[in-house]
Amino acid sequence: MVKKSSLGRQKIPIEKIPKKNHLQVTFSKRRAGLFKKASELCTLCGVEIGIVVFSPASKPFSFGHPEVESLFDRFLTRNPPPKNSSSHQLIEAHRNASVHELNLYLTQLVNQLEAEKKHGDELDQIKKDTRRQCWWTAPIDELGLHELEQLRAALLILKKNVGRQISEILIESSTNPSQI
Amino acid sequence: MTRKKVKLQYISNDSARKATFKKRKKGLMKKVSELTTLCGIDACAIVYSPYDSQPEIWPSPGGVQRVLSRFKKLPEMEQSKKMVNQESFLRQRIAKANEQLKKMSKDNREKEMTEVMFQGLAGKPLLNLNLMDLNDLGWLIEQNLKDINKRVDLLTKGPHNSQVPLSSTMAGASGTMVAPPDAALDRTGGMEMNMDAMQRQQQWFTDMMHSHDHVGFGGDDMMFPFADGNHNNLWSNPFFP
Numbered sequence: 001m002v003k004k005s006s007l008g009r010q011k012i013p014i015e016k017i018p019k020k021n022h023l024q025v026t027f028s029k030r031r032a033g034l035f036k037k038a039s040e041l042c043t044l045c046g047v048e049i050g051i052v053v054f055s056p057a058s059k060p061f062s063f064g065h066p067e068v069e070s071l072f073d074r075f076l077t078r079n080p081p082p083k084n085s086s087s088h089q090l091i092e093a094h095r096n097a098s099v100h101e102l103n104l105y106l107t108q109l110v111n112q113l114e115a116e117k118k119h120g121d122e123l124d125q126i127k128k129d130t131r132r133q134c135w136w137t138a139p140i141d142e143l144g145l146h147e148l149e150q151l152r153a154a155l156l157i158l159k160k161n162v163g164r165q166i167s168e169i170l171i172e173s174s175t176n177p178s179q180i
Numbered sequence: 181m182t183r184k185k186v187k188l189q190y191i192s193n194d195s196a197r198k199a200t201f202k203k204r205k206k207g208l209m210k211k212v213s214e215l216t217t218l219c220g221i222d223a224c225a226i227v228y229s230p231y232d233s234q235p236e237i238w239p240s241p242g243g244v245q246r247v248l249s250r251f252k253k254l255p256e257m258e259q260s261k262k263m264v265n266q267e268s269f270l271r272q273r274i275a276k277a278n279e280q281l282k283k284m285s286k287d288n289r290e291k292e293m294t295e296v297m298f299q300g301l302a303g304k305p306l307l308n309l310n311l312m313d314l315n316d317l318g319w320l321i322e323q324n325l326k327d328i329n330k331r332v333d334l335l336t337k338g339p340h341n342s343q344v345p346l347s348s349t350m351a352g353a354s355g356t357m358v359a360p361p362d363a364a365l366d367r368t369g370g371m372e373m374n375m376d377a378m379q380r381q382q383q384w385f386t387d388m389m390h391s392h393d394h395v396g397f398g399g400d401d402m403m404f405p406f407a408d409g410n411h412n413n414l415w416s417n418p419f420f421p
Contacts, residue, residue, distance in 0.1 A: 016220045027219045034211050036273070038225075039266055041208060044191050045201040048228040051212070052251050054221050060251055061262040068263050072248055075226050075235060095267065102270035103188040109277040116284045123291040130298060137298050140327050145335045151301075152328045155321050158300045162318045169311050 020056075027056055035063045043103060050075070066095060201229060209238045222247050293320050 017023040031053055038049045042065040050064045050071035062068045074081070131137045136151050143151065191197035205227055212225045216239075224247040227236045237244050251259060264272065293316050300306055300317075309317065 012218075014214055014217050017218050023219050027215070027221070030211070030215045030218070034208070034215060035264070035269055037204070037208050037211060039269055040188065041201070041204045041227075042266055043188055044186065044204070045197050045229070046190055047201065047230075049208075050226040051223070052247055053212075053215065053223040054247075054250070056219055056221060059262065060254060060259060062251070062259070063264055063269060065266045067265055071226065071228070072251075074228075075237075075244070076248060081228070099266050099270065100189060102267065102274065106270055106274050106277065107188055109274060109281060113277060113281050113284065116281060116288060120284060120288050120291065123288060123295070126295060127291065130295070134298060134302060136301055140324075140331050143331075145332065148328050148332050148335070152325060152332070154301050155325055155328070158297070159318060159321045159325070161300075161306060162314050162321065165306055165309070166311065166314050166318070169314070 023056060031055070031061055035061075038063050039065070043099065066092070198231060201231065205229075205236060209236075212238050222250060224248065289316070290320070293317050297321060297324070 017026055034051065034053070038051055041047060042049055048065055048071060050068055051062065052068075052072075053061045055061065064071045073079070127137070135143075135147065136154070140148070186200075191200055208227070209225060212223050215221070216223050223238075224244040225238045226244065229236070293313070296306075296309070296313070296317055297320055306314070306317075
């Protein structure tokens with residue numbers, strides 16, 4: 001039986017979470033999600049954001065675009081935004097370019113992950129279908145002693161065949177070195 | 181709520197950008213607020229935009245001040261440990277995504293080869309398998325044989341040994357396919373495999389190359405004769421005509 005990997009999205013009341021473990025997990029996940037949203041907002045709208053979050057264990061996590069320190073100092077000292085010197089613009093352009101590239105790469109990876117997950121689901125479905133027809137695909141724990149012995153015998157034969165095929169390939173490649 | 185997939189790049193259309201900004205900024209503030217309440221922690225957010233001379237902040241000027249001074253009071257090293265900017269944050273996400281992708285491909289590979297193995301058992305000839313496929317297949321067979329042997333031992337020794345976890349599955353042989361498998365196959369109550377993974381792979385490979393036909397089935401052909409008639413339709417399986 002394929003177990004559900006998680007409960008999925010659940011609606012929870014916005015009040016302090018009673019269970020410590022649950023609280024820790026929630027913090028981890030939501031903190032990451034928060035930074036992700038902030039990062040997206042910076043990219044999409046070209047704005048500057050600074051966030052500080054203290055974990056339940058009092059560890060500080062901070063996100064800042066362009067940089068945490070300068071942004072916080074700017075706020076604290078009520079400074080006007082720094083003048084855009086040409087060197088400053090160059091640095092900014094360079095940074096924007098690398099962020100852009102990173103975003104592209106990340107998007108590509110996320111797409112690949114989605115495709116791979118879909119592939120995995122398809123394979124699970126195939127497995128489910130064959131399971132019905134072939135008793136040997138059941139988990140080992142569900143098989144009786146007699147079945148296990150039969151299965152073992154069949155696997156040993158299969159193993160032999162695999163070995164033979166491998167030798168064939170290796171022999172062929174040693175006479176025809178270009179083959180592999 | 182729109183569910184269109186947005187491209188992760190600067191929105192050039194001015195009005196679209198402003199609209200997105202308003203919505204997402206509101207959402208961001210909501211998320212910060214929820215995080216503080218749910219987890220009972222301190223946080224603050226500051227957003228500078230071209231749309232406002234003053235930064236938009238959460239929770240309040242006083243609140244932000246308080247959190248920032250708590251932050252600044254900490255030693256430099258503590259401050260920087262979990263400090264990220266966009267670049268470093270994206271790199272972290274990329275690293276994580278790469279890891280997940282690697283694991284998922286390996287798992288899928290194992291699922292695929294398991295299918296091949298099942299088909300082999302049903303009598304389907306081993307066609308179109310390259311050296312790498314055969315290698316992985318052989319490894320998978322070996323893992324399954326190990327599990328079967330353990331299970332058979334358990335069953336033949338009698339029902340006294342109830343310590344072995346019953347969670348093993350045929351297709352769930354732990355370990356990886358292409359790269360050297362992970363060491364921990366914790367089946368018999370805590371005995372971790374000490375053998376180097378590479379060694380193990382080579383070991384079964386050598387075994388296989390020199391294996392004798394212990395089983396006593398005469399045939400040299402690809403079909404697998406299940407000797408007795410108890411499960412008649414094994415071979416002439418309609419699945420693989």
